[in-house]
Every structure is written in structure tokens, then in C-alpha cells.
Amino acid sequence: xxxxxxxxxxxxxxxxxxxxxxxxxxxxxxxxxxxxxxxxxxxxxxxxxxxxxxxxxxxxxxxxxxxxxxxxxxxxxxxxxxxxxxxxxxxxxxxxxxxxxxxxxxxxxxxxxxxxxxxxxxxxxxxxxxxxxxxxxxxxxxxxxxxxxxxxxxxxxxxxxxxxxxxxxxxxxx
Amino acid sequence: xxxxxxxxxxxxxxxxxxxxxxxxxxxxxxxxxxxxxxxxxxxxxxxxxxxxxxxxxxxxxxxxxxxxxxxxxxxxxxxxxxxxxxxxxxxxxxxxxxxxxxxxxxxxxxxxxxxxxxxxxxxxxxxxxxxxxxxxxxxxxxxxxxxxxxxxxxxxxxxxxxxxxxxxxxxxxx
Amino acid sequence: xxxxxxxxxxxxxxxxxxxxxxxxxxxxxxxxxxxxxxxxxxxxxxxxxxxxxxxxxxxxxxxxxxxxxxxxxxxxxxxxxxxxxxxxxxxxxxxxxxxxxxxxxxxxxxxxxxxxxxxxxxxxxxxxxxxxxxxxxxxxxxxxxxxxxxxxxxxxxxxxxxxxxxxxxxxxxx
Amino acid sequence: xxxxxxxxxxxxxxxxxxxxxxxxxxxxxxxxxxxxxxxxxxxxxxxxxxxxxxxxxxxxxxxxxxxxxxxxxxxxxxxxxxxxxxxxxxxxxxxxxxxxxxxxxxxxxxxxxxxxxxxxxxxxxxxxxxxxxxxxxxxxxxxxxxxxxxxxxxxxxxxxxxxxxxxxxxxxxx
Numbered sequence: 283x284x285x286x287x288x289x290x291x292x293x294x295x296x297x298x299x300x301x302x303x304x305x306x307x308x309x310x311x312x313x314x315x316x317x318x319x320x321x322x323x324x325x326x327x328x329x330x331x332x333x334x335x336x337x338x339x340x341x342x343x344x345x346x347x348x349x350x351x352x353x354x355x356x357x358x359x360x361x362x363x364x365x366x367x368x369x370x371x372x373x374x375x376x377x378x379x380x381x382x383x384x385x386x387x388x389x390x391x392x393x394x395x396x397x398x399x400x401x402x403x404x405x406x407x408x409x410x411x412x413x414x415x416x417x418x419x420x421x422x423x424x425x426x427x428x429x430x431x432x433x434x435x436x437x438x439x440x441x442x443x444x445x446x447x448x449x450x451x452x453x454x455x456x
Numbered sequence: 457x458x459x460x461x462x463x464x465x466x467x468x469x470x471x472x473x474x475x476x477x478x479x480x481x482x483x484x485x486x487x488x489x490x491x492x493x494x495x496x497x498x499x500x501x502x503x504x505x506x507x508x509x510x511x512x513x514x515x516x517x518x519x520x521x522x523x524x525x526x527x528x529x530x531x532x533x534x535x536x537x538x539x540x541x542x543x544x545x546x547x548x549x550x551x552x553x554x555x556x557x558x559x560x561x562x563x564x565x566x567x568x569x570x571x572x573x574x575x576x577x578x579x580x581x582x583x584x585x586x587x588x589x590x591x592x593x594x595x596x597x598x599x600x601x602x603x604x605x606x607x608x609x610x611x612x613x614x615x616x617x618x619x620x621x622x623x624x625x626x627x628x629x630x
Numbered sequence: 631x632x633x634x635x636x637x638x639x640x641x642x643x644x645x646x647x648x649x650x651x652x653x654x655x656x657x658x659x660x661x662x663x664x665x666x667x668x669x670x671x672x673x674x675x676x677x678x679x680x681x682x683x684x685x686x687x688x689x690x691x692x693x694x695x696x697x698x699x700x701x702x703x704x705x706x707x708x709x710x711x712x713x714x715x716x717x718x719x720x721x722x723x724x725x726x727x728x729x730x731x732x733x734x735x736x737x738x739x740x741x742x743x744x745x746x747x748x749x750x751x752x753x754x755x756x757x758x759x760x761x762x763x764x765x766x767x768x769x770x771x772x773x774x775x776x777x778x779x780x781x782x783x784x785x786x787x788x789x790x791x792x793x794x795x796x797x798x799x800x801x802x803x804x
Numbered sequence: 805x806x807x808x809x810x811x812x813x814x815x816x817x818x819x820x821x822x823x824x825x826x827x828x829x830x831x832x833x834x835x836x837x838x839x840x841x842x843x844x845x846x847x848x849x850x851x852x853x854x855x856x857x858x859x860x861x862x863x864x865x866x867x868x869x870x871x872x873x874x875x876x877x878x879x880x881x882x883x884x885x886x887x888x889x890x891x892x893x894x895x896x897x898x899x900x901x902x903x904x905x906x907x908x909x910x911x912x913x914x915x916x917x918x919x920x921x922x923x924x925x926x927x928x929x930x931x932x933x934x935x936x937x938x939x940x941x942x943x944x945x946x947x948x949x950x951x952x953x954x955x956x957x958x959x960x961x962x963x964x965x966x967x968x969x970x971x972x973x974x975x976x977x978x
Binding site: 398399426 | 745746747749750753772774
Binding site: 291292293325326327328329330332333362363364365366367368369370371372373374375402406409410412413414 | 465466467499500501502503504506507536537538539540541542543544545546547548549576580583584586587588
């Protein structure tokens with residue numbers, strides 16, 4: 283099972299649309315997947331699922347369970363202030379220790395309205411996942427200029443479309 | 457006014473103790489400072505102070521105001537999963553755009569129970585602050601092995617103690 | 631004195647053209663500057679100026695002297711394999727210890743034929759300079775798509791042109 | 805074939821000693837390996853093997869051939885100025901394009917006399933290798949305080965010794 287993580291708690295995010303697009307790619311490759319949208323986490327999970335409350339928030343644990351049951355992940359990561367969203371990191375900070383992610387595998391997709399496509403965000407996140415023992419696919423995909431490059435649920439730039447399809451194939455084989 | 461940001465929402469954190477220690481250093485240099493503890497933010501600020509709610513959460517705005525009134529900052533940054541805490545980034549993601557931090561100045565202190573002292577965390581955070589237009593003092597201070605190196609509100613390692621005092625002086629002059 | 635470092639040893643590089651453009655910007659601000667082109671270093675400086683030979687290569691020492699006499703720098707950094715050029719880092723590795731750069735100030739310009747404009751390269755270099763105690767201006771300028779954005783010795787993209795002029799002014803005041 | 809790259813051109817480096825130690829680990833796992841010491845490259849390879857000379861330096865090409873024939877690598881990376889050595893990056897900059905490293909696999913070992921063990925160096929290098937399409941094992945090993953932790957060709961710290969043996973096993977299976 284591959285879990286596609288929508289990496290922001292913004293409601294109705296573009297990241298979710300990209301996640302749905304990615305799910306179609308995986309379906310075409312006969313790979314089973316499920317969506318985990320950070321926006322669905324409890325509004326106070328930054329307090330109610332961390333530290334002394336780690337593991338005690340039943341609603342949060344549902345999502346943790348989804349992570350545990352998967353062996354591969356796709357992270358859709360919007361660029362917030364030249365890094366990953368704080369909300370995505372809080373979710374990771376609320377997982378178990380030792381991590382559910384140990385010896386698992388992930389693919390990273392960065393998105394932005396600006397020019398970078400989350401270049402720094404993916405680098406930072408790679409450091410986090412390596413620390414947790416999760417192997418990250420070399421091929422990071424970046425989608426800059428989202429308003430132009432992602433319309434009607436599809437990637438409009440030919441090269442990026444090719445790269446993300448390659449990435450999905452590589453993840454299935456990883 | 458220098459604001460010392462306690463970079464986690466963990467209650468009664470070691471980061472807060474280090475912040476109190478830093479406040480004494482600044483006081484000895486006749487520099488006025490105040491503490492801003494991320495743990496004091498509303499439990500649901502990840503939802504109630506971001507996106508469509510940005511700027512509308514009165515409690516959160518109190519802390520934003522503290523940031524606006526300052527021209528220099530110290531960030532005490534515990535290492536969480538080889539980066540900065542998600543909670544600290546959510547706080548930054550909830551600030552204004554254009555940023556309160558533009559053309560301001562900051563000093564970074566990383567802490568950890570392990571060997572690294574937040575080396576990666578401070579690098580990631582530096583990328584964020586540079587993007588927001590805030591100059592970051594070159595001298596990053598790292599306090600690894602907190603249980604040994606920070607006791608009774610004081611730094612026990614002579615070299616680290618020297619470096620953090622130098623940093624405080626450099627910040628005042630920065 | 632501001633030294634503008636051409637951050638590659640490629641001969642007749644685009645980086646050098648950007649450096650010459652930057653020198654005009656500084657001249658317009660009445661700031662004195664000089665160019666240091668890594669391409670002018672001895673062909674074997676990777677061996678003859680490092681380790682047991684550190685400080686003993688007279689030709690290399692000429693450039694080291696230029697660095698010592700300056701208090702501010704501009705680094706023009708082409709993106710090579712998603713980081714800074716190895717040649718630029720060898721030059722830095724061949725400087726003195728403690729570093730000539732301690733308590734100096736720098737501005738970073740990244741350039742690339744592709745989309746990124748050296749985003750990662752500048753982040754990596756920032757880590758190096760912070761370690762050496764040199765304050766780096768927050769405003770990093772990136773020039774992606776050089777073939778389109780830099781023609782006839784001038785920046786053709788209006789926003790990037792505005793940003794690099796702002797950066798030059800900030801550096802003079804830094 | 806696994807190539808173990810000694811990531812500096814310093815002669816008789818500690819990195820080489822660590823590489824020899826790693827070769828024993830791989831031999832114990834019945835994995836064939838060879839050493840590639842950056843110190844053996846021609847003294848002027850920064851000029852004679854790059855740009856217009858790329859692929860034309862017969863001596864350099866011998867080492868490029870070693871890289872091409874391998875499908876896995878170990879990089880021993882001493883920390884120089886808070887990043888990887890310039891010499892290692894020049895070697896990478898002198899490889900072919902598209903890269904010999906595409907779809908290959910690597911393990912990273914950082915070493916330092918100081919506290920960090922190359923934490924930032926390995927992060928930077930990971931960005932380079934991901935760009936070149938080479939998958940990097942999540943488990944990065946860091947050996948800080950080399951003078952204490954690495955004596956007589958062996959790792960003296962029990963935890964680090966365990967981690968590097970785990971890494972070697974993971975690389976063989978990667």
C-alpha cells in the first residue's frame with residue numbers, strides 16, 4: 283500500500299489536487315494507494331498528539347495507523363517560506379519513536395506558485411526522512427509556477443509530466 | 457527590543473530554560489529583551505491563525521505584535537527529527553506577508569540531547585529566514601548533549617559558554 | 631574594498647560577465663571593487679596550495695591577499711550538479727585558518743541555465759560561510775534561465791534586475 | 805562491484821584509512837569492492853579534465869571508468885569548512901553527462917575531528933547525488949572526534965561501529 287500524503291493542512295489545497303493526480307498515475311501502474319490529507323487532522327493536533335499526548339489522540343492515531351500499514355509514500359509538499367509547511371513537520375513530529383518510517387520508501391513532489399518548486403523544501407525534508415531511516419527516491423519532482431503548470435487536475439508542462447510519471451514508475455519498483 | 461523565541465510548543469521545555477539563560481546574557485549587555493514561548497500559543501493555532509484565518513486570531517496576534525515591535529531576535533531551536541520543530545515553522549507560517557522579519561536580524565541557537573546540537577535544524581531555518589529577508593548572524597551556536605552541557609540554568613561546557621556569550625555580543629552590535 | 635569572486639574556473643565564463651555587470655552596479659553606488667576570477671588560479675592549485683602546501687604557493691597567495699584586503703565580497707555562483715562548483719570550494723579550502731573571512735560580509739548571486747538559479751548551491755555555500763564566521767546578506771539573488779535572462783552583459787528580467795540592484799545597495803550598507 | 809571513494813585529495817588521509825576499514829566490512833559480507841582515492845587524480849585535473857577537456861584526460865578517465873563499472877558506491881567524506889571537500893566535488897563535476905551515477909546506489913560516511921561528523925557535508929552531497937539520479941541510503945554514518953573514535957584502523961565507539969556495520973549490510977541489499 284502506498285500512502286500519498288497531502289503535505290499541508292490548508293483546506294481544498296492544490297496539493298490535494300496533485301495528490302489525486304498522482305493516485306491516477308499509480309492506479310495506471312496497478313499500484314494500490316490511499317490519500318492522507320493533513321487538513322483532516324484534528325485542529326489542535328499540535329498540542330493533543332505530541333509530547334505527553336503522543337499516541338493518545340485517537341483521531342490522530344487513525345492517520346498514524348495509515349502510515350504504519352504502508353511501506354511506500356508519496357509526499358506532496360507545497361513550498362511555504364522556502365521550506366516545507368510547518369503542519370507537515372508537526373505531523374511527522376507526532377509519529378511514533380522509533381519511527382513508522384524506518385526502512386520504508388518515499389518519493390517527493392514539491393509544488394510552488396513561484397519559480398522554485400520547493401527545491402529547498404525537498405532538501406530539508408530529505409534530511410528529516412534520512413534521519414528516520416526512510417530511503418528517499420533520488421528523483422525529486424518539482425512543479426513551479428503551479429497556476430500555469432497544473433490545470434484541470436493535469437500537469438500541462440510536458441517535461442514535468444514525463445518526470446512525474448517516471449518517478450511513479452521508479453517508486454513502484456523501488 | 458530583542459525577542460527571544462522559545463522554538464517549541466512543548467511545555468516547560470529545556471528551550472525555555474536556555475531562553476531564560478540567554479535573557480540574562482543580554483541583560484548583562486544592557487540589551488532589553490522579552491520571551492516569546494511557542495507553547496503559549498492557542499492549541500489550535502495551526503488552524504485558527506493560518507490561511508483564511510491569517511491575522512484574525514486575536515490571541516495569536518498578540519504574539520505577532522511582539523514580533524513586529526522587535527528588530528532583533530534570538531531563536532532557541534531544539535532539534536526534532538533532524539530539523540526544526542514543526543510548531544516553530546507553523547508560527548512562522550502564521551506571520552504576515554510581507555514578513556515582519558524583513559530587514560530584521562537574528563541569532564540562532566540549536567540544542568539537542570544527541571550529538572548534533574541542531575546543525576541541520578539551523579541550516580534549514582537559515583534558509584527560511586533568508587527568504588523572508590532577515591539577516592542571520594554567522595555565528596550559530598549549537599548545544600549538543602544537553603543533559604550534560606546545560607545544568608541548573610547554566611552552560612557547563614566552557615567552549616560553548618564562550619561561544620554563546622560572543623554570539624550575544626555580536627547580536628547586540630549586529 | 632569589495633571583491634567580486636567569479637565562482638568557477640571555467641574560462642570566459644558567464645559568471646565573469648555577471649561579475650562585470652555587478653562591478654558596474656557597485657561603481658554606480660560609488661563602491662570600489664575588484665574581480666577575482668577562480669579561472670586565473672594556477673592549474674594545479676588543488677594540490678599546490680592545500681594541506682602541506684597551504685600558504686606556500688606564491689601565485690595562489692596573491693589571490694588570498696586580495697581576499698584579506700577586502701571586507702566585503704560578492705560571490706557569483708554557477709550551479710554545478712545542484713551545488714556550488716567544486717573549484718570554488720577548493721579555493722575556499724585553500725584560504726587561511728583562522729579564516730580571512732571572519733567577521734566579513736558577503737552577498738550571494740546564483741546563476742543557472744536551468745530553472746533553479748542555484749537555489750541549493752547558495753544554501754550550501756551559506757552553511758560554509760556561516761561556519762567561517764562571515765555574515766551573509768539575507769537577500770540571495772538567483773538568475774535562472776541565463777540564456778534568456780542575461781544578454782549583452784545585462785539582466786533582461788525586470789524583477790531580477792530590481793532584486794540585484796537592491797542587493798548591491800544592501801551590501802554597501804551591510 | 806562497489807567502489808569506495810576516498811573523498812579528499814589529501815595524501816595519506818584518514819579518509820583512506822576509513823575506506824580500508826570499510827573494505828574489510830564489505831569483504832566480510834562477501835561483497836567485492838575497490839578503492840578510488842581522489843588523491844591519485846592528476847594534480848591539474850581541476851583544469852585538464854573539466855569543461856572543454858571533459859573526457860579527454862586519459863589518466864582521469866581511468867577513474868571515470870572505475871565509476872562506470874560500479875553499480876554501488878561508498879563515499880568517505882571528511883568535513884572541510886562545514887561541507888564536503890572541494891576536491892571531491894571537482895571529481896564529480898568532471899564525470900560524464902548524463903551521469904555515470906544515474907540509477908546507481910550510494911552510502912555516505914562523514915568524518916571530522918570536531919563534533920559534527922560531517923552532518924552538513926552529507927546533506928549537501930545528498931542533494932548533489934539526488935540531482936544526478938543516484939539513490940542514497942537513508943542511513944548516513946557520521947564519525948565525529950576522529951582522533952578518539954578511529955584508532956589503529958578500527959572504530960572505537962561501539963554505537964558508531966554498530967551503525968557502520970548496519971550500513972554496509974543495508975548497502976549490499978539496497
